[in-house]
Structure formats: structure tokens, C-alpha cells
Amino acid sequence: MLEIKGLTAEIDGKEILKGIDLTIPQGEVHAVMGPNGAGKSTLSYVLSGREGYEVTGGTATFNGVDILAMEPEERAAAGIFLAFQYPVELPGVGNANFLRTALNSLRRARGEAELDAVQFLKQARAAVKKLAMSEDMLKRNVNVGFSGGEKKRNEILQMTMLAPKLALLDETDSGLDIDALRIVAEGVNASRGPDFSALVITHYQRLLDYIVPDHVHVLADGRIIRSGGPELAKELEAQGYAGIIGEAAEAA
């Protein structure tokens, strides 16, 4: 279970998160929607430990453990995975090598035996097949020369292989055509289960047609201004952010 209480954070002295309260119980998928500049990506970076995002107050725990004090790799070992909005290119680093290094780092950190090349390839091939990707993907250099859609699918491949307990999906739908969107959504849905929870960050309702969330939260100006069921996403789509934000302001 992810529990965020009164979380505030800033970048270069500018406050972006102004007191986030959010709980994602084990096994649930929550969506966070909001306009540009609301702090959606900042939330995902703060939770995964990116440099330059300074927490100024509040707490965030995962299964009772304070994650804010952890290094990024320790958070990964605790089961947290961030699917990047802009996946990063690693020239000269083979995708399979990268995945195996990552997987074995996590296994080592958890006191599990490392996978040898044969065991790893078997798993990787199965994952590639399940996600309807080409095996070629494993041979190429990490994200180098990948199309936007391929980069996002590669994130989902990594998520499938690393089998996190909590996935943070940062605008995974941006730049995807409808077919790629479906493949990505199927990848996420295939991971769903009692031991998997996810925070799906998105700008549009479209993705939520494929990944149906248990709860939807609206983030605006660093605060969650409304929470509700999947129908909230539809309401947003109909009214636009301006309508919802206006309502929230009136209610306050």
C-alpha cells in the first residue's frame, strides 16, 4: 500500500506539490489526471527519487516503509517502478544486457539468486511474445533509434520483466497511436492482480478506456482537488479541467 500524506516538494525553490494526500491500497489501480503544470510528473519523480526534486514536507510510505529516505535503486528494490514519459537513450548498451543487469540487481538486493543468460533469455522471450513485440527489441540498444511508440512499449517490457509491486506510469499514453495504446494497456492489465498496484498519470481520458482505474484523482496546482470512481474521468472529458477546477474552487 502506498500512503502519501501532506507531501510538499519544490524544484529550484519553486513549490510544485503543495500538500498531496493519496492512498493506493494493494491491488488497486489509481489514475491521476490534471492539466499541464499541475505537478503530475513531479509526483512521479518525487516518488521514485529523482535528483533535483526536493521534498519539503509530508511523508510517503510503501508497505509501511518510508521511501523518501531511500536511493532510487533502493526504491526499485522495494518494488517501485517508474515508466518514463520520455524514456532515456543509452547508446551502446544492449536492451537485453540492460534488462538482465537491472533484473539481477533487484534480485541481488532482495537476496534472490541471479539469473544466468539462459534463464534470463527464456523469460525475456516470453515477455516479448506476451506483449506482441519483435524479439529484435532485445538486441537493439536501449531506446536508441526507437520510435515514440517503441520507447513506451519498451517501458512496458521492462515493467513486465521487473514485475514491480507498484508501477508509476507517467503519461505512458502520450505520443501513442491507438494500436500502440492498446498494446501498452494490455501490458498493464496483464500485470494487474492482488500484488500489483499502479498510479497511472495521464492527461486524457482515452487511456482509461483501456486501463479502467479503481479510483480517479484530479491534480491541479499541486493539490488533489477531487477524487472519485472511473466516472470522474468521463466527467472531466465532458467538462474540461477548467470546469472541475472552477467547481472545486467554489466548493472551497
Added chain:
Amino acid sequence: MPAVAETLETVRSVTGSTYKWGFETDLEMDLAPKGLNEDTIRLISDRKGEPEWLLAWRLKAFAMWQKMEEPHWAKPGYPVIDYQDIHYYAAPKKKGSGPKSLDEVDPELLRTYEKLGIPLKEQAILAGVEPGDEERLPMAVDAVFDSVSVATTFRSTLAKAGVIFCSISDAVREYPELVRQYLGSVVPAGDNFFAALNSAVFTDGSFVFIPKGVKCPMELSTYFRINAKNTGQFERTLIIAEDGASVSYLEGCTAPMRDENQLHAAVVELVAMDDAKIKYSTVQNWYPGDSEGRGGIYNFVTKRGACRGARSRISWTQVETGSAITWKYPSCILIGDGSVGEFYSVAVTNNHQMADTGTKMIHIGRNTNSTIIAKTISAGHSDSTYRGLVRMMPKAQNARNFTQCDSLLIGDQCGAHTVPYIESRNPSAKIEHEATTSKIAEDQLFYCRSRGLSQEDAVGLIVNGFCKDVLKELPMEFAVEAQKLLAISLEGSVG
């Protein structure tokens, strides 16, 4: 702590203590008195039982050296070297005399090489070959300890294939005509200050001769070890591949950690005749000095290959991680029509290390082709320069060169420089040059760490990716070693 600052911290923490090869072997040594004069040269020549012509050659080189000035055009500056304060000959005392066989090698020396991971006992090496693996022959090793070769393995196995692999000292005694024909034919004694010094006082190195049409049946390698204090090591290596012959040769080198600088001034000459191929790989890991820049080896080396025959090919691959100062330009003289020269290099500098390295490709014959791929990684307060020359001579019709120089900077206290010289005297020649400079980006590190990689593993992975084009040129087992070495050179705690 911000990720980049943390990388710097990790890199800074690299001190001599992570140099795993820095131990010293305690042996009774036969040392020449300090100082450089004709008597020193006579002593070396005498110890090695050399013929008169070679002593004369050495003395002539010494006469030239005395008139030469130490060059200071390379970027690295260094304190004045007192050439009279060095021992020019240091050899472990032999128990009795007679031919060297492995059984007679001092067990202390065998233990040293074991510790370095260099097996010298043929029986043990062969015992390690898995059943069904007979096709993959082990590597033959010439072990050079200070001024002498202490053992050369698999000599008799190689002799059956017609291959001569021995120390240059043995070659002088056993194959004097071959040595006389080729020694100094690629790098003349008066070529440059350090080549002249080497020609005067060279002590040991390897000799390889691959006769016509023979493909050398195993990888050959030489392992250079500097052990004795206040000594210089003057390696001399000569490799000849006759028509249609081919060989892959590797060299490795390490030294104990000491506060004083020590000089390694080598000369390596390669000769390739018609259709011959020589692949020369180096993993240079001399002691680099400590984090404050104290100690370390001055690696001032002249390496040159002559592609004399048509369609011959010489390929230099080097991974340079050690030495306080590296000054070396493995070069190819492409004489034969259609001959090919290649230079693949990774140079890593950290702390206060300095490297000025590159290559010269001299195109003389028609349709000659050269490729240069140089990767430079600088960290700490180090400074690295790629210096290269591509020269197309008037008769080099349709000659081609492709050069790519990439620099990767870690932190903001280091430097990287690219100094390419290009001269074309033939209008049909094509020359391409590409260069990039980059830093390890914060987003790359974060991406790796968010997948569970430690900071150090992430740097190692990114650096190895950066060097991939060069590392893939190394023989398989060497490539794995080199990858580990890169990680250790940059991080200190991985490996």
C-alpha cells in the same frame, strides 16, 4: 546527494588502494648500477650474451640519443627525468645457469604470476581445458619480469606449426639473422628520443615469427611486470608475419604501487608481408599513481607497424587505463597496395592521470584503407588528448580514411582534447573525420538507478556502452577483462 555529485564522489574515492595489482614480489635481484653510459650498455649486452653487431647497434643508438633533446610537445608535462638515477637492468637472480625450463623458474615468480591471474604451467593450463574443448587452444604467454623474460609457454607446441614465439633475448641468440634483418627496420634507432633510448638499453620483450601461409594456432600474449624499485623497463617487441600468415597477439602490464614515478619506454615493431594479418591488442594497466597524483608509471612508447605487402592488414586495439602519463601513438605505414590499417582505442584517465595518445596512418600504396576509432573517458582531475595524423602520400591513389573520436567527461574538473592532423597530397584520397564530446547525463543515471542499478553499475554500463565499438575488437576473454577494468578504473568499488 545529487546523482552527478555522487558520481564525482565515487570517482574521487578511487585511490591506489583499488589497484589490485600493486603488490611487490621480494626477490634477490641482479641489478645494474644506476646510471646510463657505455658501460651500462655493455653490461646489458653482456648479461644477454649478445653478438658484437648488436652491441655496436646499441652504442650507435646511444650516441644518437645523447645528441637528442627530450620532446615536450605532448600535452602532459612532467618533472625532469634524471636518466642517471635509474637502474637499466634488473633481473631475478637465477639459481645456477643453463636453459630456462618452467621447472627451474623461481617458485616465488610463479606465485607472482598466479596472483596476477597469468598461468605459466602448461600442464595446469592444459588440465583446465574442458573435455570436448580441445579445439580451443589456450593462450601462449611470454612473461617479462623487469628486464628479463622468465618463461615462455607453449614454445614447442607452436614450433610444430612453424611459429617462433620467444623472448627477444632468446631470439637474438637463436635466430640472429631474423632479428638482424628486421630490428629497427620499422622504428629506426634514431626515430625519436625515447626510441633511441630504448634502442640503446632495451632489455626484453617478445619475438614472434609466423612463416609463409601459417595461421598461428593459438593467441600469443606477453605479460609485462615491473617489480624492482628505481628501474626503467625498456621493452622491445618484434612481430613478423610472412606472406599469407596471420596472428593475434595480446599484451598486458602491471606494476607495484610506489610513490616514485617509473619509466616504461617500449618500442614495438610489426611487419606484415603480402596478405598477412597482425592483430595487436593491449590492455595497459600500469600503476596510475594515487589520488593525489603521486607515483605511477610514465608510459612513453613507440609502436609502429609496416604493411609492406599487398593486401596486408595491421590492427591495433588498445585499452589504456593505467599509467600516470601515457604517450603513445601505435601507427601503420601502409606501403602495400590495398593494405589496411586499423586503430581502436579506449583511454580512461582518472585522478591526476594524463594521456596523450592516438595514431598515425601513413598511406603510401594505392587503395590503402585506414580506420581510426578513439574513445576517451576522463574523470577526476585528469586530462586526455587524442592526437592523430592521417597522411595521404602522392601515390596513394584512392586511399581512404575514416576517423571517429568521441570523448566522455565525468565531472567538471577533467579535460578532453582532440588534435587531428590531416595531410593529403593525392586528390583522389577520401578522408572523413567525426568527433563528439559528451557527459554522462543525469537522466541516464537516474533511468538506470530507477531500474535498480547502483550508481557505480550505472556508470559502468554507460561507459561500456560508450566503448562498445572498440571493445568488440578485442578477443572475447580480453574484452570481459577490459570491461571489468573500465569499471574498476572509474569506480574503485566495483569488480
